[in-house]
Amino acid sequence: MVHSTRRTFLGLTLAGITGVALAGCASRDSGPKVTLALSTLSNPFFADLRDGAAAAARSAGIDLAVVNAQDNPENQLDQLRTAAVNGSRAVIVNPVDSDAAKPAATAVMDQGIPLIAVDRGITDRTPGSFIASDNVAGGRQAATLLAELLGGTGKIAVLEGQPGASATRDRGAGFLEELRKHPGLEVVASQTANFDREDALDVMTNMVQAAPGIQAVYAHNDEMALGAAVALGSRAGKDVKIIGFDGGGDALDAVKAGTLSGTIAQSPRELGRQAVLQALRAVQGQPLQPSVRVSVTTVTSKNVDEFVAKSKES
Incomplete structure (x- = not known):
C-alpha cells in the first residue's frame, strides 16, 4: 500500500485537475470569478475541500478557478500574484505554509x-475571513481519547504536520494543553513528518528504534497516522x-479495521462551502x-459507522 502511495496521489492529482477543468468549462462566463488556491490536491482532504467549494460555487453562480501549489510556497506566490491581476473578485487561499504565505497574501490584499483563508x-496578515476547523479543540480531544x-x-510519540502551518501549531498546542491534565502521559518523541504518509513511515520507523517503549501515537493528520500504522505493522491499534x-x-x-484507534474528523467539504459563502459575500459587497x-x-x-452514515447524508 505504501509503495503505491505516490502513484495513488498522482492519480488523485490528475483527477482533481480534470475535475477543475470540467467545472471551469461549465461555469465560465456565468458569474463573478473567484480563485481558490490550494496547498495541494495530493491529500484527499483537500480534494474534498475543493469539491465542497465547487458545489457551493455552482449553486451561487460563481466561476471558481482552482489552482494547486503542489505544496510549494513559491508556486502559491506566483498563483496568487496571477489571481491579483486576472479579474478575480475574491481569493480563497489554503496556505502551503502560514509563515511563507505573507507575500502571497500581500499581493492580493494590496490590490x-x-x-479568505481556509484551513x-x-x-502577520489578517484575511477578510478565516474558515477553519477548531484545531485547538481537536488537539484537546485527541489527548482526551489517548x-x-x-x-x-503511557509513552506517546507525536508526528507533527508541516512546519509553519497554523494547523500544525494549533493541533499541537491543544494536544499538549490537555495532556498537562494527565501527568501519567509523557511525550517521548516528537518530529515533523510534513503531513505526508511516506514521510511518516520513515519517521515512525526511526522513532520506534530510538524509543521502543512507545505505547501511542498522535499524528497531526490521517496520512501520517496511516504511515505510522504501516511502520508499526501488527502492533498498530493493539x-x-x-x-x-x-x-x-x-x-x-x-x-x-482497528488499525487506527481513532481520528479527529473534520468536515473538509463544509470548509470549502463556507469559504465560498464568504467569497460570495465579498462579491456582493457585504461584510465578511x-x-x-x-x-x-x-x-x-x-x-464510526454512525459518522460515515451522517457524512453521506450531508
Whole structure:
C-alpha cells in the first residue's frame, strides 16, 4: 500500500485537475470569478475541500478557478500574484505554509481584493475571513481519547504536520494543553513528518528504534497516522494506539479495521462551502465574517459507522 502511495496521489492529482477543468468549462462566463488556491490536491482532504467549494460555487453562480501549489510556497506566490491581476473578485487561499504565505497574501490584499483563508491562517496578515476547523479543540480531544485508551499512563510519540502551518501549531498546542491534565502521559518523541504518509513511515520507523517503549501515537493528520500504522505493522491499534486527524475515507476504514484507534474528523467539504459563502459575500459587497469555526468530531470504532452514515447524508 505504501509503495503505491505516490502513484495513488498522482492519480488523485490528475483527477482533481480534470475535475477543475470540467467545472471551469461549465461555469465560465456565468458569474463573478473567484480563485481558490490550494496547498495541494495530493491529500484527499483537500480534494474534498475543493469539491465542497465547487458545489457551493455552482449553486451561487460563481466561476471558481482552482489552482494547486503542489505544496510549494513559491508556486502559491506566483498563483496568487496571477489571481491579483486576472479579474478575480475574491481569493480563497489554503496556505502551503502560514509563515511563507505573507507575500502571497500581500499581493492580493494590496490590490484591494478580498482574501479568505481556509484551513490554515496567514502569519502577520489578517484575511477578510478565516474558515477553519477548531484545531485547538481537536488537539484537546485527541489527548482526551489517548488518556482514556491508555488508562492515564503511557509513552506517546507525536508526528507533527508541516512546519509553519497554523494547523500544525494549533493541533499541537491543544494536544499538549490537555495532556498537562494527565501527568501519567509523557511525550517521548516528537518530529515533523510534513503531513505526508511516506514521510511518516520513515519517521515512525526511526522513532520506534530510538524509543521502543512507545505505547501511542498522535499524528497531526490521517496520512501520517496511516504511515505510522504501516511502520508499526501488527502492533498498530493493539500494542500501540494511533490517533489521526481529518476523518478521511482511508482513516475511517482503518478505524473500522482497528488499525487506527481513532481520528479527529473534520468536515473538509463544509470548509470549502463556507469559504465560498464568504467569497460570495465579498462579491456582493457585504461584510465578511472574520472567523468561521467548523466543529470536529472524535471518531472511534464505537461511532464510526454512525459518522460515515451522517457524512453521506450531508
